[in-house]
Amino acid sequence: MKFSISPAPLAEQKKEALVVFCQGGEILLPSGSAGLRKQLAALLKNSAFKGEPGQVAQLPLNGKQVLLTGIGAAKYFHNGLLEQAAAAAIKAGRAAGLKTFAMASTLTLEGVSETDYQLLAGRGAAWGTYEYATFKTSAKKSAAATLTFAGPVEDRGVIKDAEAQGAALVGTADLANMPGNKATPTAIADWAKTMAKENGLTCKVMGETELAKKGCGGILSVASGGAEEARMIILKHKGTDPKAKPIVLVGKTLTFDSGGISLKPGKGMEWMRYDKSGGMAVLTAMQMIARMNVEVPVVGILCAAENMPGSKATRPGDIVTAYKGKTVEVCNTDAEGRLALMDALGLAVDMKPRAIVDIATLTGAVIMALGGSAAAVLGNQPQIVNELIDAGLTAGERLWQLPIFKDYSDNMKSDFADLSNISKTPGAGTATAAAFLQEFVPEDIPWAHIDIAGTAWLESPKPHQAPGATLFGARTLAQWVASQD
Numbered sequence: 158m159k160f161s162i163s164p165a166p167l168a169e170q171k172k173e174a175l176v177v178f179c180q181g182g183e184i185l186l187p188s189g190s191a192g193l194r195k196q197l198a199a200l201l202k203n204s205a206f207k208g209e210p211g212q213v214a215q216l217p218l219n220g221k222q223v224l225l226t227g228i229g230a231a232k233y234f235h236n237g238l239l240e241q242a243a244a245a246a247i248k249a250g251r252a253a254g255l256k257t258f259a260m261a262s263t264l265t266l267e268g269v270s271e272t273d274y275q276l277l278a279g280r281g282a283a284w285g286t287y288e289y290a291t292f293k294t295s296a297k298k299s300a301a302a303t304l305t306f307a308g309p310v311e312d313r314g315v316i317k318d319a320e321a322q323g324a325a326l327v328g329t330a331d332l333a334n335m336p337g338n339k340a341t342p343t344a345i346a347d348w349a350k351t352m353a354k355e356n357g358l359t360c361k362v363m364g365e366t367e368l369a370k371k372g373c374g375g376i377l378s379v380a381s382g383g384a385e386e387a388r389m390i391i392l393k394h395k396g397t398d399p400k401a402k403p404i405v406l407v408g409k410t411l412t413f414d415s416g417g418i419s420l421k422p423g424k425g426m427e428w429m430r431y432d433k434s435g436g437m438a439v440l441t442a443m444q445m446i447a448r449m450n451v452e453v454p455v456v457g458i459l460c461a462a463e464n465m466p467g468s469k470a471t472r473p474g475d476i477v478t479a480y481k482g483k484t485v486e487v488c489n490t491d492a493e494g495r496l497a498l499m500d501a502l503g504l505a506v507d508m509k510p511r512a513i514v515d516i517a518t519l520t521g522a523v524i525m526a527l528g529g530s531a532a533a534v535l536g537n538q539p540q541i542v543n544e545l546i547d548a549g550l551t552a553g554e555r556l557w558q559l560p561i562f563k564d565y566s567d568n569m570k571s572d573f574a575d576l577s578n579i580s581k582t583p584g585a586g587t588a589t590a591a592a593f594l595q596e597f598v599p600e601d602i603p604w605a606h607i608d609i610a611g612t613a614w615l616e617s618p619k620p621h622q623a624p625g626a627t628l629f630g631a632r633t634l635a636q637w638v639a640s641q642d
């Protein structure tokens with residue numbers, strides 16, 4: 158979606174549709190749009206529109222369409238609702254055949270700065286144009302839409318950033334939604350190479366021979382049951398000081414997770430094509446980081462593999478060796494994400510990073526804990542966890558901390574290897590998985606883990622997006638990395 162800036166107030170914009178945010182019954186417009194606010198208030202009397210999250214009303218006014226979109230009551234507000242309200246308005250407007258949109262360049266909302274608003278609203282608007290239609294043979298491409306920010310803009314760079322971030326999200330969504338037979342580890346590696354070239358990143362791909370030579374026994378054990386070869390995909394953003402220590406972002410990229418020999422139940426297994434969502438968030442964040450010219454060097458690592466049963470598959474009880482030598486007894490082949498991630502974390506540690514963040518659809522348990530409302534964040538130092546939570550609040554993605562108690566590590570002791578890939582004790586699945594990962598990162602490197610199993614995709618339609626990948630985490634990672642400059 159192309160963005161532009163126009164100094165005239167919203168009501169004077171010659172566009173097909175004007176997007177107006179509403180906090181419950183309150184119409185959020187800057188003082189320069191008092192006239193428009195009055196007209197809308199009159200139209201809204203006796204209307205069913207209550208400004209609830211997800212509610213959109215289309216009102217004809219002076220030959221244009223006004224799209225009122227709700228962010229709900231102040232009491233329940235979080236930044237994600239603003240981004241979603243923008244997306245819902247554009248999605249509804251596009252469904253009504255509208256192509257040119259304008260919204261106010263500023264709005265007064267407690268806790269939301271001018272630049273936060275522009276980033277959230279712009280990014281949301283772009284996301285609202287996205288449609289996953291790759292495999293709909295009768296799909297017609299909707300015409301391109303434009304968005305104008307009406308009124309004064311203090312920092313025009315933010316509008317550029319919002320446009321770039323929107324493009325990164327929309328540009329990655331087709332890959333993120335692609336099924337396992339299309340988005341294979343090799344296909345994702347090829348996609349990453351092209352993307353890197355277009356964005357001034359470097360991309361190195363390790364195949365199975367190189368992974369075997371390096372001793373990456375974790376990811377190889379995950380991929381061994383299926384026909385698809387594993388790939389370790391390493392993207393680099395140089396930053397301005399090549400000697401500075403990099404930030405490393407690691408994404409679980411399981412192109413399909415059947416569970417392996419510890420096979421999952423059939424019901425709902427089709428959603429396991431989204432087990433690559435951590436990697437998709439990293440791919441998206443890397444594009445955002447590149448296009449925003451972030452100063453710190455940043456590395457993105459995607460451990461891509463498919464978890465299948467088969468005659469060469471890892472068996473429960475098999476012992477595998479992680480990169481750098483730790484041995485792991487694989488008691489459940491469905492706890493595969495941590496096996497792929499342990500090798501990727503080892504490679505990340507080799508880069509002497511200033512910090513590591515991994516992101517993964519790692520445990521069903523996080524859905525029990527938080528549902529689709531927040532991701533879990535856990536780490537080895539409070540500062541990095543707090544920074545990520547803050548970045549998430551700004552970026553409209555909620556993260557909630559869970560603890561890594563030593564008990565969880567103790568419960569993964571194995572009688573036959575250095576550790577087991579599952580706990581002997583039931584419960585605390587998300588924290589146990591994090592405790593496992595923590596074993597592969599030295600204490601003095603700030604590290605955090607984000608579990609997005611509950612937030613990475615939608616299974617039913619919402620006003621702001623159709624079922625499919627949300628790319629949850631990309632916005633937070635980009636926000637956090639940029640805050641490290």
Ligand code: BES
Pocket residue numbers: 414432489491492493494518519520521522579586610611
């Ligand atoms: N990819 C799954 C986790 C998952 C479950 C993501 C549901 C999204 C929705 C992961 O590989 C897995 O299977 N985890 C197991 C771990 C268990 C065997 C210790 C789980 O959560 O059941």
Ligand code: MN
Pocket residue numbers: 414416490491492493494
């Ligand atoms: Mn699994």
Ligand code: ZN
Pocket residue numbers: 411414432491493494518519
């Ligand atoms: Zn998995």
